[in-house]
Amino acid sequence: MLESLIADRAAHRAVVLATELDTGRQWLVAAGTASAGTPGDVAVAARDALAIDDSRAVDLAGGRVFLHVHSPPLRMIVIGAVHITQALAPMATLAGYQVTVVDPRGAFATSERFPGITVSDDWPDDALEALAPDSRTAVVTLTHDPKLDDAALAVALRTEAFYIGSLGSAKNHRARTERIARLGFDEAAIARIHGPVGLAIGARSPAEIAIAILAQVIEARRRPARAGGAEGRAA
Amino acid sequence: MSADHEDILGAAAEWRRDGRGVALATVVTTWGSSPRPVGSQLVVDEAGAMLGSVSGGCIEGAVVSEAIEVIGDGKPRVLDFGVTNEQAWEVGLACGGKIQVFVEKVA
Known part of the structure; x- marks a missing residue:
């Protein structure tokens, strides 16, 4: 048995x-x-x-x-093998998530920078199509680069991912939502994107921002009614 | 429910393959405030080694000694812990909650 x-x-x-x-x-x-x-x-x-x-x-x-x-394991897919991700990936692993880090820029997604974490150097949209986020998957984009983050968001928004978050200031987030709208997504879809990403705890360092993001992911899973799409202010 | 980072079931299977006697303890019911949710598990071997948790550490000692008995006689049992349940257990939960733990031998 x-x-x-x-x-x-x-x-x-x-x-x-x-x-x-x-x-x-x-x-x-x-x-x-x-x-x-x-x-x-x-x-x-x-x-x-x-x-x-x-x-x-x-x-x-x-x-x-x-x-x-x-139930199948919770998953977190992080686009961008950046400094915040180096803190977020092990923290999310400890919290029970199977983490995959995606970054097509060769020097970023290396196993030296992410020991024990699954890394992929595929393009974000290809990687996300292959990983097929489900209702037990969180997707976080952290590259700050629209051509990488937007491609991932366009795929993520067509899935049942329970959390979608995207790094960037409030100003950057407004620009992002305008770009995403031009791809044909309506207001309700765009409201699923948590941006600026993370709970508003005044996080500044990469590790603090990682905590704010992980806390918001946990809230989205455990108290979905309270986790608003546009309330984060961390980064 | 099963998002524990520690792979309790994997450890149970591995310990069995090593030829150790193994029992699995599972929180099956909670009342009031309790430190670990229903479904939380603790795996125990015949020497008392353990991995996982069924409380914040308040009752693990008692569960381990029961688990060693279960490994010995093979009979599963249900253990009740709580501050109000004085006749059955000396071990209580400081949080004031009550929990029920099922202990089974792993075949």
């Missing part, structure tokens, strides 16, 4: 491990499949838990059952 669960997690398949607490009997339930012999009410309850990504214990016909939702 454990090896099977680990394989599902490695393959980024969402799955529920259902455990009958009195007996320790276990079943694995996914959206379309379930272990042989899974009781019907367990499968139904497990898929309910899966749908809202919420682990919990429930009382069913056979007794109390713990439904442990194992």
